[in-house]
Amino acid sequence: MVNPVTDRSTVLPQAEKASPAVLPAAIQLTRICKSFGPVRANHNVNITIAAGSIHGIIGENGAGKSTLMSILYGFYETDSGLIEVDGKPVTITSPQAAIAVGIGMVHQHFMLIDTFTVLENIILGAETSTLLNPGLAEARIKLQKLEDEYGLNVDLDAMIGELPVGEQQRVEILKALYRNARILILDEPTGVLTPQETTQLFRILRALNREGVTIVLITHKLKEIMAITDTVSVMRAGEMVAHRKTEATDAEELAELMVGRKVFGTIDRGTAACGEPLLKVTGLRVDSDGAVPLLDDISFQVRAGEIVGIAGVSGNGQSELLEVLSGIRGFDAGEIMLNGRQVSPDHLCDPKAVRGLKTAHVPEDRHRLGMVTRFSAQESSILGYQDSAVYNRGPFFDLSRIKAECRRLMDGFDVRPRHPEILSANMSGGNQQKLILAREIDKDPEILLVGQPTRGVDIGAIEFIHRQLVELRNRGTAVLMVSVELDEVMKLSDRILVMFGGRIVAEVAGPDADEKTLGLMMANAHGCTPAPADTHA
Amino acid sequence: MSQASTTLPRWIDIGLIPLINVLMALLVSGAIILMIGENPIEAVQIMLVGALGYEEGIGYTLYYTTNFIFTGLAVAVAFHAGLFNIGGEGQAYIGGLGAGLFLLMADSSLPSILLLPLGLITAGLFGAAWAAIPAYLQAYRGSHIVITTIMFNFIASALMVFLMVNVLIKPGQMSPESRVFLDPAHLPFAHEVFAWMGIKISRSPLNVSLIWAVLCCFGLWLFIWRTRWGYAIRSVGFNEKAAVYAGITPAKTVMLAMFVSGALAGFVGVNEVMGVHHRLLLNFTAGYGFTGIAVSLMGRNHPLGIVLASLLFGVLYQGGAELAFEVPTITRELVVVIQGLVILFSGALAYMSTPWVEWLYGRFSKRQAESRQEAA
Numbered sequence: 001m002v003n004p005v006t007d008r009s010t011v012l013p014q015a016e017k018a019s020p021a022v023l024p025a026a027i028q029l030t031r032i033c034k035s036f037g038p039v040r041a042n043h044n045v046n047i048t049i050a051a052g053s054i055h056g057i058i059g060e061n062g063a064g065k066s067t068l069m070s071i072l073y074g075f076y077e078t079d080s081g082l083i084e085v086d087g088k089p090v091t092i093t094s095p096q097a098a099i100a101v102g103i104g105m106v107h108q109h110f111m112l113i114d115t116f117t118v119l120e121n122i123i124l125g126a127e128t129s130t131l132l133n134p135g136l137a138e139a140r141i142k143l144q145k146l147e148d149e150y151g152l153n154v155d156l157d158a159m160i161g162e163l164p165v166g167e168q169q170r171v172e173i174l175k176a177l178y179r180n181a182r183i184l185i186l187d188e189p190t191g192v193l194t195p196q197e198t199t200q201l202f203r204i205l206r207a208l209n210r211e212g213v214t215i216v217l218i219t220h221k222l223k224e225i226m227a228i229t230d231t232v233s234v235m236r237a238g239e240m241v242a243h244r245k246t247e248a249t250d251a252e253e254l255a256e257l258m259v260g261r262k263v264f265g266t267i268d269r270g271t272a273a274c275g276e277p278l279l280k281v282t283g284l285r286v287d288s289d290g291a292v293p294l295l296d297d298i299s300f301q302v303r304a305g306e307i308v309g310i311a312g313v314s315g316n317g318q319s320e321l322l323e324v325l326s327g328i329r330g331f332d333a334g335e336i337m338l339n340g341r342q343v344s345p346d347h348l349c350d351p352k353a354v355r356g357l358k359t360a361h362v363p364e365d366r367h368r369l370g371m372v373t374r375f376s377a378q379e380s381s382i383l384g385y386q387d388s389a390v391y392n393r394g395p396f397f398d399l400s401r402i403k404a405e406c407r408r409l410m411d412g413f414d415v416r417p418r419h420p421e422i423l424s425a426n427m428s429g430g431n432q433q434k435l436i437l438a439r440e441i442d443k444d445p446e447i448l449l450v451g452q453p454t455r456g457v458d459i460g461a462i463e464f465i466h467r468q469l470v471e472l473r474n475r476g477t478a479v480l481m482v483s484v485e486l487d488e489v490m491k492l493s494d495r496i497l498v499m500f501g502g503r504i505v506a507e508v509a510g511p512d513a514d515e516k517t518l519g520l521m522m523a524n525a526h527g528c529t530p531a532p533a534d535t536h537a
Numbered sequence: 538m539s540q541a542s543t544t545l546p547r548w549i550d551i552g553l554i555p556l557i558n559v560l561m562a563l564l565v566s567g568a569i570i571l572m573i574g575e576n577p578i579e580a581v582q583i584m585l586v587g588a589l590g591y592e593e594g595i596g597y598t599l600y601y602t603t604n605f606i607f608t609g610l611a612v613a614v615a616f617h618a619g620l621f622n623i624g625g626e627g628q629a630y631i632g633g634l635g636a637g638l639f640l641l642m643a644d645s646s647l648p649s650i651l652l653l654p655l656g657l658i659t660a661g662l663f664g665a666a667w668a669a670i671p672a673y674l675q676a677y678r679g680s681h682i683v684i685t686t687i688m689f690n691f692i693a694s695a696l697m698v699f700l701m702v703n704v705l706i707k708p709g710q711m712s713p714e715s716r717v718f719l720d721p722a723h724l725p726f727a728h729e730v731f732a733w734m735g736i737k738i739s740r741s742p743l744n745v746s747l748i749w750a751v752l753c754c755f756g757l758w759l760f761i762w763r764t765r766w767g768y769a770i771r772s773v774g775f776n777e778k779a780a781v782y783a784g785i786t787p788a789k790t791v792m793l794a795m796f797v798s799g800a801l802a803g804f805v806g807v808n809e810v811m812g813v814h815h816r817l818l819l820n821f822t823a824g825y826g827f828t829g830i831a832v833s834l835m836g837r838n839h840p841l842g843i844v845l846a847s848l849l850f851g852v853l854y855q856g857g858a859e860l861a862f863e864v865p866t867i868t869r870e871l872v873v874v875i876q877g878l879v880i881l882f883s884g885a886l887a888y889m890s891t892p893w894v895e896w897l898y899g900r901f902s903k904r905q906a907e908s909r910q911e912a913a
Contacts, residue, residue, distance in 0.1 A: 036899075328781055352784030361782070369782045372775045379768070384783040386765045396763050 024087030026051040026183050026214040027072065027103075032081035034067055041067040042078075043238045049183075049231075051086070054205065054215045056225040056246070059235035060258055060458040065218050068235070069185055073105045074098045085183070104176025108188045110168050114161035118154055119143070122175045139178070146177050151207050165313075166197035170204065177213075184208065185216045190224060194313050195486065195519035202228050220258075220459075222251040234258055259459050274494075275304030277337075278447050278478040279325070284334035286320055286502075294320045295502045298334070304446070307469065307479040309493030309510070311486060313522050317502035318482040319364055322451050325480070326361040327354040339446055355384060357447075360440035362433075364451030364482065370436045371424050378406035378420035381439050413438035414464065430461035437465060441472060448472060451482045466492060486515055486522075500524040545891075545898060551837045555883060557890050558835070559849065562882035566875045573866055580860060580867065587859025588852040594859070596727060596741020602844075602851035603743075603808050604629075606750040608829025609836060609843040610757050611802035616838045617761055618794035619774035624671060624686025625802040626826025627693030628664040632803020633810040634697060635663025637817035640810075641705070641715060644722040652722050657749070657807050664803020665796045667693065672795030676788035682795075690826070701819055715817040724812040744812035746804070753801060754840035760797070770794045802826060831884035846883075853879060 027049040034042040042064045049055045059065050070076045072083070074092040083090055085101045092098050098105070112121050119136060122143065129135040143156060154163075154170050163171070169189060176184055186205075190198045205215055205228060217229060225232050226246065234242045234257040242257050284298040295317045302308045312318050323329035325336065327349045336343040339357040343349045354361070363369035371380040382391050382402055391402050406420040413434045415427075424432060433454070440448065453469060454462040469492060473479050483489050489496055490513050498506040498521040506521045567577035588598045608625045615622035622628075639659040643652060671685035701713035727743040761767035772780035773790045780787055809821040832850055836842030857872035882889075 326782070350784060350786075351782060355784060363782060368776065368778050370779065372772055372779050374775045375771070382768075383772070383779065386768050386783065386785075392765060396759070397765065397768070399763070 023051040025049060025084070026053075026086060027216070028082075028084040028087075029068075029072075030082040030084070032068065032071065032083070033079045034071060034076060035079055040238050042071070045081070045235075045238075045240050047233050047240060047243070049214060049216060051214055052209070052212055053230045054209050054217065054228055056217045056219065056229035056232040057235060058219060058222065058225050058232060058254060058258060060220060060460075063235040063258070064238040065235055066187065067238075069105070069187060069216075069218055072098065072103060072185065099179045099181065102180060102182040103185065104179060104181025104183070105185045106169065106172040106176060106187065106189060108191060110172055112160045112168060112171060115159065117157050117159055118163070118171050118174075119156040121160055121171060122156075122178050126179055143174065143178060146174060150177070150204070150211060152177075152204060164197075165192045166194075166200060169193070169201065173204065173208075177208075182212070183214045183216065185218070187218045188220070189217070190219070190221065192314065194523045195515060196523055198224070222254050225254065226251055236260055255459060273474075273476075274306045275476060277301040277303045278339050279480060280337035281325075282335045282337075284321075284324065284336065285332050286324060286329065287332045293332075293502055295324070295331070298502075298504055300497055300504060300507075302447070302478040302480050304478050305473055305476045306494040307473045307481055307492050309489035309496045310480070310482045310499055311489045311496055311518055311522060312482075312484070312499035314484045316499045316522075318499055319451070320502075321499075322361070322364060322449055322480075322482055325354075325449055326359070326363075327351040351384070352387075355443075358443075358445050359447040359449065360443055360445035362436055362440050362448070362450040362453065364455070366429075366432050366436055371432060373423075373425035375424050376421050377410075377415075377424055377427065377435060378402050380424045381406040381409055381420070381435060383439070385439070385443070409435065409438035409442055412442070413468070428458070430457040433457050433465065434461060437468060441468060445472075445477055448477050448479045450479065452485075453481060453483065454485065454488060462488075486518055489513075490515070490518070498522055545895060549894060549898065551839070551842055554887075554890060554894060555835050555837075555842075555846070557894070558883040558887060559879060561890070562875075562879040565882075566878050569871070569874065570867065573871070575864060575866055580864065583860050583863050584852070584856030587863070588856035592739040593741050594855055596739060596743040597858075598848075598851040598855040599727075599747055600742040600744070600808070600813070600851075601854040602847045603747045603750045604805050604825040605828060605832045605847035605850045606754065606844060607801050607804045607808070608825050609832030609847055610753055610840065611798045611826075612829045612833035613836070613838040613840070613843060614757060614761065614770070614801065615794055615798040616833060617767075617774045618770045618791060619777070620675070620791065620794060620798075621683050622668065622686055622795065622798050622802075623683055623830065624668060624689045624799075624826070625805075625829045626822050626824070627686070627690035628667045628799045628802035629805035629809075629822045629826050630690075630693045630697055631667040631806075632660040632664030632800075633806025633821060634700070634817065635803065636660035636806045636810050637705075637715060640718045640722040641817070644719040647721070649721040653724060653811070656722065656811050657804070660803045660806040660811075661800035662803070664801070664806070665799040668795045668799025668802070669792065672792050672799075675795075676791040697819060701817065705817055713819055717816045718811075722811065723815050724807070726812075742813045744808065746808035746812045749804065749807065751844070753804065754844055757797075757801070758840045766793060802829070828880065831880040834887050835883040850876075850879075 025048045027047070029045055029047045032042050032045040033040070045064070045068060057065050057068070067076065071078050072092065074094040074097050077093060083092060085103065090101050092101065113124070116124070119140060123135060123139045127135050128138055140156060147153060152170055152174055154167055154174060160168060160171065173184065189201060193201060209215055217224070219225060229246045232244050232246050232249065232254065233240055234254060236258060280301040282299050284295055285293050286295040288294045298321065300308070310318055310321070320329060324331050325338070328351055330348050331345055333345060338349065338354065339359060341349065341357055349357070367373055371383060385391065390405070391398055403420045407418065409415070410418050410420070415431050415434045415438065427435070437453070450469065453465050457465065466488070469479060469481070481489070481492065490510070493510045495510055496508045496513050496518070497504050498508070498518065500522060501524065505524055508518065563581070570577040570580050587594050589595060608629065611625050611628065612622055636656045636659055639656050640652065643655070647655070667689060671682050671689055674680040674685050675682040698713070701715070705715045706713050707716045724744045724746060726740070727745070728738050728740050730745065731738045761770065769780065769785045769790045770793065772783060772785055773787045777787050780790070805822060805825055810817060814821060828850060832843055832846045835846040836844070853876050857876060860867055861869045861872045
């Protein structure tokens with residue numbers, strides 16, 4: 001079967017790059033292969049990254065992007081293939097070797113020490129003298145020059161832990177530049193940023209690019225690729241499937257190339273037919289060890305047949321809110337009405353009792369909460385319902401029943417592979433998430449609490465999950481959804497609450513929301529003292 | 538706590554790697570025996586013949602095996618809940634005390650048919666109770682179970698010395714031992730059982746506790762993998778947060794796992810006190826509790842693996858004793874060194890060879906995949 005989108009014949013972009021002299025490519029990879037046991041993470045990967053360009057690499061989770069970059073950065077060695085940097089063949093066996101040939105990397109999770117200052121973090125591992133102070137002074141001069149040159153403003157004496165995420169990322173970039181990186185690889189750099197911080201990052205990247213730094217951007221967000229890159233390469237299932245000039249392609253084509261089939265962009269949500277409020281929260285407060293409470297004065301309600309989305313940069317209390325509502329965490333003040341049952345700090349409801357109130361919970365972090373990765377899929381498929389009469393016969397599990405039920409869930413939600421006995425850890429993120437959703441939705445909940453429904457999930461599966469959530473809402477379930485993906489919140493929610501610093505700072509009706517205002521609210525740009533949110537939309 | 542490799546097939550993980558570990562231990566042992574001027578091949582021969590070559594030797598080997606099964610299972614069930622129970626020694630000691638106290642009280646008034654099962658239950662309950670205290674401290678007070686179970690070994694030992702010397706000692710006797718139980722309180726020896734069937738075998742300490750040990754293996758397998766309680770234990774052991782999410786209370790689960798663990802360790806007392814010595818005495822646990830850790834690690838916390846590992850350690854104990862007896866230059870201490878090496882390689886260094894085996898397996902499976910590709 002010939003797949004029309006698997007087009008390998010496209011001309012490599014470097015030839016078309018308008019550059020005065022013909023520079024050698026910054027990075028040229030030829031027939032790179034890397035396997036982990038029977039899994040081919042990279043197979044015959046060819047890519048040319050022109051010097052001085054901004055090059056995007058896009059692909060679904062598990063497509064092999066991270067493996068490829070880990071090879072470039074010396075974490076893995078290739079099984080076969082050739083790496084050339086600036087036209088010279090190199091072998092990169094460690095991150096030090098990568099830095100030596102001018103490759104710097106900004107990881108998705110920052111490699112910074114919270115209790116060190118910016119300056120100390122930057123020179124860590126690259127100290128120039130035995131005593132610390134002369135080296136620090138020297139570094140300060142060099143860094144100030146770099147900051148001026150590239151317009152990267154960071155206070156060198158600030159403590160890392162006190163800086164916002166966006167600035168921490170700038171420190172990572174400075175760290176690479178300080179080590180004379182001329183090629184900068186950024187792995188999913190915008191995952192933790194607000195839309196405003198993202199814009200700022202892109203401004204910095206463009207400035208760096210003007211100064212001649214080659215930038216490689218790894219992402220699964222099409223919008224970012226379209227916004228900033230010159231050229232883009234698409235990976236799927238360990239292979240490079242296409243190279244394009246960004247201006248000659250569009251998001252639809254790239255999505256198709258990534259997934260390998262047509263993707264539908266929109267969801268027909270129908271109209272909301274709201275019923276009675278099933279979940280009602282009043283004045284909820286959760287104290288922390290410090291002076292600022294984790295959650296403060298949270299009030300809202302979710303009615304039958306509506307999806308309420310909670311937007312916010314992660315770490316602003318959304319996780320704690322879900323934990324409180326699902327009974328995992330206690331609270332210090334306020335009141336929750338959960339499907340007719342009054343919950344207060346003195347009369348808490350444990351997770352088991354919460355399930356008894358027909359309330360299902362799809363947790364934010366599926367590896368840490370939603371499943372036991374070392375259980376088989378069928379064991380994970382009864383997590384939370386292990387005491388149910390359905391799965392037990394006398395003192396023993398009814399294994400054939402558990403297996404049959406698991407297979408039924410897998411069929412209903414297209415979980416692949418269809419093996420109830422497979423180790424949960426060996427399923428892809430999207431399939432793990434589908435199994436968890438299947439487990440929770442199958443119980444016909446009246447209230448569904450769902451956190452990051454599509455984090456780390458492939459495009460194809462995202463669409464499926466979104467449709468399931470909307471269907472559930474149309475059947476009259478009250479859905480509370482927490483997500484850091486603004487697109488997702490805007491696409492699915494009937495009402496949107498914005499959280500900042502443990503409070504609800506704004507409420508917007510779903511259709512009225514636009515990305516810019518929401519983004520500003522998420523960053524609390526108006527500095528509004530969080531007014532008691534209007535719960536009656 | 539046990540980190541089974543996810544990339545290797547099961548047969549390598551539970552079969553080949555333990556075998557490699559034992560071979561490495563034997564290699565080092567062989568080098569030591571060579572250094573003191575003896576022939577290592579001959580030493581291995583003496584060990585094997587001593588442990589498996591004749592009826593009495595087999596009897597002793599299986600008698601040791603029985604103890605290792607109990608303590609190995611005890612460590613394993615705690616492992617599944619993510620707990621490191623180092624207190625098997627003390628729990629076995631107190632389990633034996635329980636059985637002894639009950640039999641001393643009741644051996645003149647009850648028939649065998651009641652004495653023996655009740656003695657067994659008492660041993661289990663005493664062991665479980667001894668484990669329940671550290672479990673409570675861990676679950677509800679946050680004291681680390683490794684520390685508390687070690688301390689409870691010492692407390693158990695001190696308690697036994699006090700009781701044997703001051704309370705339970707048979708009047709008019711120098712050694713701190715209780716009176717011998719009456720006949721109905723003795724578990725039948727293997728040679729007695731076989732004699733009833735008309736088969737004559739040599740006398741050895743092997744008794745019917747072995748049957749109970751095998752039943753415990755099967756029971757524990759059912760419990761861990763086929764019931765919701767075992768599910769709860771494994772959830773807590775693998776991922777406590779997910780367990781909380783699932784409505785499982787970790788504290789209760791810790792109590793349950795340690796209760797079962799203590800009871801299993803306590804059954805060592807059944808084998809020793811009810812099966813062999815027929816009286817209470819000091820130091821009958823002889824380190825079985827600690828060896829149980831190595832047994833469980835080597836058996837990958839699975840009952841079947843534990844039976845095999847227990848057999849190996851039974852052979853080592855019995856064969857080692859023979860070796861010390863037969864070859865004068867190989868002293869009792871040297872035998873302990875050999876046993877120690879096996880424990881070191883299969884317990885503490887259990888995963889040392891894993892990366893090499895993974896690498897080899899990776900090379901092998903790649904080549905196989907390539908040749909399959911070529912064939913296609």
